[in-house]
Amino acid sequence: PGYVLTGSSEQPPEPPSPEDDGSTKLTFEPRAMPPMLGQFVTSLDRYVVLGLTNEQDPNVDAKFAFQAAKLYYDYWDYPRARARFKWIIDNYPDQEFAAFAAALTIETYRQERDFASLAESAEQLKEKLSEKTLAPIEAEIKEFELAGLFKAAEQAFAAKEYEEAVEKYLELVSRDKEKKYTSKALFNASVAYEFMNKFDSATKLYEQVYRDYPDDPLSSYALYRVAVNAERFFEYDKAVTNYIVFYERFGKSPTPEALSGLDFNYDDRAQASLLNAAVLLKDQQKYRDAA
Numbered sequence: 001p002g003y004v005l006t007g008s009s010e011q012p013p014e015p016p017s018p019e020d021d022g023s024t025k026l027t028f029e030p031r032a033m034p035p036m037l038g039q040f041v042t043s044l045d046r047y048v049v050l051g052l053t054n055e056q057d058p059n060v061d062a063k064f065a066f067q068a069a070k071l072y073y074d075y076w077d078y079p080r081a082r083a084r085f086k087w088i089i090d091n092y093p094d095q096e097f098a099a100f101a102a103a104l105t106i107e108t109y110r111q112e113r114d115f116a117s118l119a120e121s122a123e124q125l126k127e128k129l130s131e132k133t134l135a136p137i138e139a140e141i142k143e144f145e146l147a148g149l150f151k152a153a154e155q156a157f158a159a160k161e162y163e164e165a166v167e168k169y170l171e172l173v174s175r176d177k178e179k180k181y182t183s184k185a186l187f188n189a190s191v192a193y194e195f196m197n198k199f200d201s202a203t204k205l206y207e208q209v210y211r212d213y214p215d216d217p218l219s220s221y222a223l224y225r226v227a228v229n230a231e232r233f234f235e236y237d238k239a240v241t242n243y244i245v246f247y248e249r250f251g252k253s254p255t256p257e258a259l260s261g262l263d264f265n266y267d268d269r270a271q272a273s274l275l276n277a278a279v280l281l282k283d284q285q286k287y288r289d290a291a
Helices: 035-049 060-074 078-091 096-112 115-128 131-158 162-175 182-195 199-212 218-232 236-250 257-262 266-283
Strands: none
Touching: 035 060, 060 078, 060 096, 078 096, 078 115, 096 115, 096 131, 115 131, 131 162, 131 182, 162 182, 182 199, 182 218, 199 218, 218 236, 218 257, 218 266, 236 266
């Protein structure tokens, strides 16, 4: 956006870019604002609080409020910046500065990698902004909401907080009207359930992935896990059926690149499926089928 950000030519410091896996939450220590900028903020605040107006620029109060808030953002004082952005959104929901404030509110959470708060904030902003102000950025806010929720679930999973991960994945599924993240969220929730030894719940979600998203590469992995879990709980007929379906559908297909990071190879799993099905049939004395 083409708006004035500060009252000084001094550029604020750039945020750090730590080298890690991108999932660890970050805390930004506020940088000291130069005294001249502090005085500038006081002047901006005074103009807004006194309710002064300018016939040449009827939106100048919102502009000044945003400039002051943006300075706190520039110097990493995110809590104070968010409080000011919220005030702008509450008091000027019809103005473009409310949209700017909303975007930077989301950005603070993104930089902190506080994805749960990001998703929650995005959802709230859709309710607070006026229809006119929201329209140009609604799709972007929705994307941040869903992506933030997915990342929050991943953070919970990485921390082995599997119940929380499942809760967030399933919440994402309920919000994802365009099904952009749904198959992966269901799959990841299934894996979390397995880590919690809730194999029946895991199997139901795996079956949903395979049934509802047959063209998704994860559907093959889901089908295989249905067979494995069925065998684990002595549902041998179901296990055999799914092992054979896996072999027939994927046994002669190349492994999709999307599965390369999951240590899941079609050739290996197809041979394992055929062998497991044969052993189960033999154990049930179904020798003709096993052959």
